[in-house]
Amino acid sequence: MQGPQPRQRPAATYPPTERTVPTRSPDRAAYDRELVHAILDEGYVCHLGFVRDGAPVVLPTLYGRVGEVLYVHGSTGSRPLRAAGRADQGLPVCLTVTHVDGLVLARSAFHHSVNYRSVVVHGLAYDVTDPEEKRQALDALVDHVVPGRAADSRPASKKELAATAVIRLELDEVSAKLRTGGVNDEPEDLALPHWAGVVPLSKGYDTPLADPDLAPGTELPGYLTAL
Amino acid sequence: MQGPQPRQRPAATYPPTERTVPTRSPDRAAYDRELVHAILDEGYVCHLGFVRDGAPVVLPTLYGRVGEVLYVHGSTGSRPLRAAGRADQGLPVCLTVTHVDGLVLARSAFHHSVNYRSVVVHGLAYDVTDPEEKRQALDALVDHVVPGRAADSRPASKKELAATAVIRLELDEVSAKLRTGGVNDEPEDLALPHWAGVVPLSKGYDTPLADPDLAPGTELPGYLTAL
Numbered sequence: 001m002q003g004p005q006p007r008q009r010p011a012a013t014y015p016p017t018e019r020t021v022p023t024r025s026p027d028r029a030a031y032d033r034e035l036v037h038a039i040l041d042e043g044y045v046c047h048l049g050f051v052r053d054g055a056p057v058v059l060p061t062l063y064g065r066v067g068e069v070l071y072v073h074g075s076t077g078s079r080p081l082r083a084a085g086r087a088d089q090g091l092p093v094c095l096t097v098t099h100v101d102g103l104v105l106a107r108s109a110f111h112h113s114v115n116y117r118s119v120v121v122h123g124l125a126y127d128v129t130d131p132e133e134k135r136q137a138l139d140a141l142v143d144h145v146v147p148g149r150a151a152d153s154r155p156a157s158k159k160e161l162a163a164t165a166v167i168r169l170e171l172d173e174v175s176a177k178l179r180t181g182g183v184n185d186e187p188e189d190l191a192l193p194h195w196a197g198v199v200p201l202s203k204g205y206d207t208p209l210a211d212p213d214l215a216p217g218t219e220l221p222g223y224l225t226a227l
Numbered sequence: 228m229q230g231p232q233p234r235q236r237p238a239a240t241y242p243p244t245e246r247t248v249p250t251r252s253p254d255r256a257a258y259d260r261e262l263v264h265a266i267l268d269e270g271y272v273c274h275l276g277f278v279r280d281g282a283p284v285v286l287p288t289l290y291g292r293v294g295e296v297l298y299v300h301g302s303t304g305s306r307p308l309r310a311a312g313r314a315d316q317g318l319p320v321c322l323t324v325t326h327v328d329g330l331v332l333a334r335s336a337f338h339h340s341v342n343y344r345s346v347v348v349h350g351l352a353y354d355v356t357d358p359e360e361k362r363q364a365l366d367a368l369v370d371h372v373v374p375g376r377a378a379d380s381r382p383a384s385k386k387e388l389a390a391t392a393v394i395r396l397e398l399d400e401v402s403a404k405l406r407t408g409g410v411n412d413e414p415e416d417l418a419l420p421h422w423a424g425v426v427p428l429s430k431g432y433d434t435p436l437a438d439p440d441l442a443p444g445t446e447l448p449g450y451l452t453a454l
Contacts, residue, residue, distance in 0.1 A: 019279070023306055045327055045341065047274035049283035052246070056276035056283050060325040060345050079250055098287040100272055103372055105451075109380045110387040112369050114272065118287050142339050145330055146426075153336045153421050160337040183438050194380050195445050196438040199373075199454065206427035211410050213417050214424075221422050224332075 010068065019122055020175035030176040039119045039176055040065050040097055044144045048072060049094040050125075052079065063095065064140030068171040070095060070121065071128070071137035073164055082165070090124025095169060103199040106183040107192045115179050115198065122173040128166040131158075137166045148223035237295065246349055247402035257403040266346045266403055267292050267324055271371045275299060276321040277352075279306065290322065291367030295398040297322060297348065298355070298364035300391055309392070317351025322396060330426040333410040334419045342406050342425065349400040355393040358385075364393045375450035 013031040014020070022029050030036075046063045049056055057079075064071045072095070083091050102115035128134050138161075139150040156164065183196045205227045208220060240258040241247070249256050257263075273290045276283055284306070291298045299322070310318050329342035355361050365388075366377040383391065410423045432454045435447060 019282075019284075024301075045325065045343070047276075047285050047287075047323055047325070049274075049276040049285035049321070051278055051281070051283050054278070055246075055319040055349065056278050056285075056321045057246070057349075058274050058276035058283075058285050058321045058323040058347065060274075060323060060343065062341065074251075092282040094276070094283045094285045096274055096285040096287060098272065098274070105373065105376060105380075107381055108383070108387070109365055109369050109377060110383045110391070112372065112376075112380070114289065114372070116272070116287065120285065122282065122284075138336055142336050145339065145341070146332065149332060149339075150336060153332075153339070154334055154416055154419055156335070156337045160335070164337070182436075185438075189381055190440050191442050192381055193442055193445055195448050195451070196441060197436050199435045199451065200433035202431045202433050204429045204431070206429050208426045209409075209424050211412075211423040214422065215418050215420055218420055218422050224422070224426065227426065 014171070014174040016175065017122075017173050020120070020173055022177065025177075028177050028179055030178060031174070032176070036119050036171070036174055036176050037065070039099065039117050040070070041144070042099060043097045044141075046072070046095050046097045049096070050083065050091055052083070062141055062145065063097075064137060064142075064144040065171075066136065066140045070169045070171065071140055071166055072125070072169070073138060073141055073166045090126050091167070093123065093125045093167075093169060095121040095123075100201055101180075102201055104179075104183055105196055105199065107185045107189045107194040107196045111184055111186070113179060113184075115181070117176065117178045119174065119176050121169060121171060123169050125167040125169045128168050131161060133168075134161055134164070134166050137168070138164065146223060146227070148221075152221055152223075241398070241401040243402065244349075244400050247347070247400055249402075249404065255404050255406055257405060258401070259403070263346050263398070263401055263403050264292070266326065266344050267297070268371070269326060270324045271368075273299070273322050273324045276323070277310065277318055279310070289368055289372065290324075291364060291369075291371040292398075293363065293367045297396045297398065298367055298393055299352070299396070300365060300368055300393045317353050318394070320350065320352045320394075320396060322348040327428055328407075329428055331406075331410055332423055332426065334412045334416045334421040334423045338411055338413070340406060340411075342408070344403065344405045346401065346403050348396060348398060350396050352394040352396045355395050358388060360395075361388055361391070361393050364395070365391065373450060373454070375448075379448055379450070
């Protein structure tokens with residue numbers, strides 16, 4: 001008699017596919033699962049692409065990650081979510097998340113660049129119909145924006161859940177792409193009198209602005225002061 | 228005899244089309260030309276969508292604006308740029324630029340949102356073959372990232388120009404979408420003990436990191452100290 005099988009650990013990398021191997025700068029591509037998760041978890045706004053009447057559409061939207069699944073939500077009336085709901089076999093989508101880390105100013109116009117980290121996910125998006133999965137997805141979306149916030153808000157009602165469409169996209173065909181480091185000028189340009197280097201970009205939070213109708217005694221929660 | 232006709236000023240708004248009028252939250256859509264230009268000019272990284280083998284692809288890339296034309300550049304080997312070069316009738320693309328301005332924390336999970344400003348451009352992208360237009364486009368791209376920088380760098384050589392593909396996209400079918408302001412909680416939720424409000428996001432520049440091989444005496448230029 002055997003005991004329970006140990007749960008299989010996912011491979012450390014996503015297997016590259018024809019469309020996740022770039023034709024240019026393949027050295028900038030990465031498939032490491034932890035790196036992909038870290039890039040995804042640092043953001044909360046993605047750009048979701050789908051095809052409508054043969055033409056591409058790219059919309060910014062919020063997302064959340066639960067393990068190897070990304071969730072995107074929207075109104076049940078929005079076009080991509082309606083399309084996913086109709087598509088029994090899933091809606092082909094491409095979901096991209098990008099962080100820009102620095103401006104790379106080379107001596108030559110040609111070698112100007114930016115340092116960035118991006119993740120591109122290809123796959124089929126499916127409408128989430130199970131209420132429990134939908135609720136967990138919405139919690140993940142809220143916690144993606146501000147960790148700890150989902151537990152400190154009124155959960156969605158049945159009516160609100162019904163008005164919200166959620167689609168799921170498996171992390172399966174995935175790649176990261178990165179540019180890091182300094183300028184790559186041509187050797188013969190090094191003596192030119194143009195300043196060259198990297199301007200790092202910073203992101204932050206300004207002082208939270210409380211709603212004027214806060215219930216008396218409501219304090220700024222710790223997860224916001226910690227931001 | 229008539230003198231020269233006065234140059235026609237563009238209309239103050241982009242005419243809405245079926246695909247630039249959202250099915251949801253139409254009150255957030257705007258077509259004002261100056262607003263669209265301002266949102267485009269504040270950024271330099273867009274998400275460019277195109278269709279490949281029937282599936283959407285969304286890639287982050289740099290862009291520049293010259294009047295009513297957007298330029299996107301890349302290697303002549305990259306997929307969308309090669310596809311645009313082959314497409315006599317233009318490559319259908321969707322180019323989206325998004326700025327996230329604040330996190331909107333409502334008392335209810337359902338009403339969480341973000342404040343943002345985005346522009347979505349639909350159209351056909353064409354390969355730029357005229358060397359002079361290509362050069363101007365590259366200057367616009369560099370100046371979009373750091374205004375004033377194009378004039379303070381070595382211009383692209385003929386060989387570099389030949390290795391760079393540039394596509395042009397007319398600002399024709401364009402819309403902006405915005406969410407501003409505070410939380411929109413349900414009246415019956417106002418007394419709940421959850422903090423609610425907006426957390427403004429800030430973006431900035433950290434101290435520039437000079438390339439170690441700068442020519443002696445090269446100072447940080449004024450357009451960088453002014454950032």
